[in-house]
Amino acid sequence: AKRAGRNGYFFFNEGMQDEAEHFLDVHNNILKGIQENQFVLHYQPIMSLNNGRIVKCEALIRWKHPDKGLMQPDEFIPIAERTGAIRELGNWVLKQACKDHRKFMENDIDIQIAINRSVNEFYSARAYEKWKAIIRENGIDCRKLVFEITESLFMDKHVNRINVVSALRKMGIEFAVDDFGTGYSAINYLRSYPVNYLKIDKSFIQDLLHDEQDRTLVEVIVKMGTALNIGVIAEGVENDGQVDVLRSFGCEYIQGYWLAPALPIEQAIAFCQDAQDS
Numbered sequence: 001a002k003r004a005g006r007n008g009y010f011f012f013n014e015g016m017q018d019e020a021e022h023f024l025d026v027h028n029n030i031l032k033g034i035q036e037n038q039f040v041l042h043y044q045p046i047m048s049l050n051n052g053r054i055v056k057c058e059a060l061i062r063w064k065h066p067d068k069g070l071m072q073p074d075e076f077i078p079i080a081e082r083t084g085a086i087r088e089l090g091n092w093v094l095k096q097a098c099k100d101h102r103k104f105m106e107n108d109i110d111i112q113i114a115i116n117r118s119v120n121e122f123y124s125a126r127a128y129e130k131w132k133a134i135i136r137e138n139g140i141d142c143r144k145l146v147f148e149i150t151e152s153l154f155m156d157k158h159v160n161r162i163n164v165v166s167a168l169r170k171m172g173i174e175f176a177v178d179d180f181g182t183g184y185s186a187i188n189y190l191r192s193y194p195v196n197y198l199k200i201d202k203s204f205i206q207d208l209l210h211d212e213q214d215r216t217l218v219e220v221i222v223k224m225g226t227a228l229n230i231g232v233i234a235e236g237v238e239n240d241g242q243v244d245v246l247r248s249f250g251c252e253y254i255q256g257y258w259l260a261p262a263l264p265i266e267q268a269i270a271f272c273q274d275a276q277d278s
């Protein structure tokens with residue numbers, strides 16, 4: 001943590017130096033890992049409760065680290081966001097998701113792919129041009145892409161970010177508010193950023209059966225989404241009881257271990273095929 005001295009100077013203590021070195025290390029290893037194909041996207045199915053169909057899969061990144069084995073995103077995404085490596089990594093994710101979408105299509109699976117985008121990826125028109133190029137090179141129909149963003153992006157009045165979001169929306173890319181309910185409590189951003197989906201964070205779903213307050217909040221979020229014509233996706237759904245409650249509230253989409261965890265692409269394709277056939 002940063003500490004301001006008596007005169008307002010920042011002291012650079014040993015712990016901070018260690019942290020800085022660790023960050024630099026991870027940063028360089030991420031860039032190297034991209035070159036050496038150490039990253040992989042797993043896919044978690046999202047089902048519509050209206051018809052039981054798998055309508056989307058969320059791409060969740062994993063790092064096949066040469067020394068540390070399979071690393072989960074919580075171990076490196078927050079660092080990548082701070083060092084800026086997230087920009088390179090985010091470009092890789094978009095490219096890979098486009099390629100993987102084609103693989104789903106080749107297996108007659110017609111779904112949307114949702115990818116997580118960090119706020120710091122939305123920095124400039126240059127980022128937008130880069131994404132447009134990636135999308136064009138890979139020939140994906142933009143309507144098949146959903147960008148999941150946390151509320152902090154929408155709270156930001158930064159003009160570049162607003163422009164980038166509306167340009168992407170015009171191309172046909174859909175937007176979901178990720179971790180909805182955990183960040184800012186203001187919702188007026190929904191007026192200036194007409195998003196397509198709200199994803200209710202799993203912390204609200206966890207105790208849905210036992211916590212009266214969580215149940216009320218989830219019901220209200222679903223009602224609000226419906227009234228505003230915004231799709232609602234509940235994440236972290238693990239059991240039948242939660243499915244029943246969500247269904248009774250009219251929540252349209254669910255995602256979670258009840259349905260399936262994030263799966264390697266071949267398994268995700270097989271899962272979608274099974275769901276189609278049954």
Ligand code: C2E
Nearest residue numbers: 060061072073074077093116117118236237238256257262
């Ligand atoms: P998230 O976007 O909120 O993703 C949902 C997380 O919940 C995933 O963890 C998923 O595996 C996990 N999950 C899914 N179903 C259940 C369930 O039923 N119960 C429980 N307890 N957990 C469930 P994961 O894959 O470890 O990802 C963690 C976070 O890392 C994600 O949270 C997202 O914020 C970030 N992330 C993942 N991939 C990317 C990426 O490609 N780019 C960026 N910028 N962030 C990513």
Ligand code: CA
Nearest residue numbers: 058116148178
């Ligand atoms: Ca997400």
Ligand code: CA
Nearest residue numbers: 179201202235
């Ligand atoms: Ca979440």
Ligand code: CA
Nearest residue numbers: 116150178179
């Ligand atoms: Ca998240």
